[in-house]
Amino acid sequence: MIKGTVIIDGKICKGCELCIVACPQDGLALSASFNEKGYRFVELINDKCTGCVNCALVCPEAAITVYREPKPVKKTQAKV
Ligand code: SF4
Numbered sequence: 624m625i626k627g628t629v630i631i632d633g634k635i636c637k638g639c640e641l642c643i644v645a646c647p648q649d650g651l652a653l654s655a656s657f658n659e660k661g662y663r664f665v666e667l668i669n670d671k672c673t674g675c676v677n678c679a680l681v682c683p684e685a686a687i688t689v690y691r692e693p694k695p696v697k698k699t700q701a702k703v
């Protein structure tokens with residue numbers, strides 16, 4: 624399975640929870656603390672992220688950046 628992760632900008636997150644609902648890996652949750660605007664912001668809570676991008680697509684604030692690990696390069700035997 625492809626491994627991914629997300630970086631969430633907690634300063635602009637408004638805690639709407641759309642990304643939490645959209646994540647098939649149950650990887651996102653509201654933090655216990657608040658940002659400068661008074662919203663509880665979203666955090667990544669497990670390591671099951673596949674980099675599917677669902678969360679970033681639904682976020683109205685564009686607060687989420689998704690990263691995916693590159694696919695492993697297949698080793699080919701050199702022909703002699
Ligand atoms: S990229 Fe997909 S799996 Fe990862 S946190 Fe976002 S919705 Fe969940």
Ligand code: SF4
Nearest residue numbers: 636637639640642682
């Ligand atoms: S969708 Fe965006 S604004 Fe809404 S809770 Fe998730 S990160 Fe925050």
